[in-house]
Amino acid sequence: MTGIRSTVSVAPGILFVEGPLSNWTVFTGNGSVELVDCGYPADLPLVEESIRRAGADPADLRRILITHGHSDHLGASARFAERGVVVATSADELPNVRREVTEQVTIRDLLPSILKRGTVRWAIAAVRAGGLRDVGVASAVALEGDEVHLSTGHTLQLVAAPGHTTGSVCFIEPESRSLLSGDAIVGGHPLLRENGELQQLPGFFQHDADEAARSAQRLVLCDVDRVLPGHGPIVELARA
Ligand SMILES: [Zn+2]
Secondary structure, three states, X not given: OXXXXXXXXXXXXXXXXXXXXXXXXXXXXXXXXXXXXXOOHHHHHHHHHHHHHOOOXXXXXXXXXXXXXXXXXXXXXXXXXXXXXEEEEOOOOHHHXXXXXXXXXXXXXXXXXXXXXXXXXXXXXXXXXXXXXXOOOOOOEEOOOOEEEOOOOOEEEEEEOOOOOOOOEEEEEOOOOEEEEEOOOEOOXXXXXXXXXXXXXXHHHOOOHHHHHHHHHHHOOOOOOEEEEOXXXXXXOOOO
């Protein structure tokens, strides 16, 4: 469980990547690369491999958009930032991404659930992947406005989804009618029973469970054809 699980070509220049423990999306075009999220710190070589699978050069990575500052999404952003890659997130999530505050699941949060099937195995894998490392990116910047125009030619609409973390943000790619949902709603997780269904992560992952539930309820009403979640497979939404 240390390699890329799967890649799905969603639309021209959009490659969804199921990493070992979390997902990211590669945008390519105009000789440029941008990412939404980038796995755990230990996934750095897999992120580069996924960019090559998308037919691009990791050296052309310009920017990483972060849905939220958890270590399995922020990953090795700090290492990429040292190479000149811009790391950006919502204004409300910026303090968490910079680690001016820390909203991150700890071992202590897991203790009440530790006897549940699969929890220990998942926790060991998460720690090995760098889940407890300091992943803050001091140079991260805030996304302005309701839309982000990517260097690849794609446009993403920002959708605030607070609760999982204070400033969690999702992105809609209108051309492919895809919602990149981060952890606000997911398609599965080793600690969830269902796989391939839209659902919320277990409560101990949520910074504010009530607000996370309200965000999830709003998100499932988004007018999109599929959800590209932070965990689990793509969920295709049947439309009448
Ligand atoms: Zn998360």
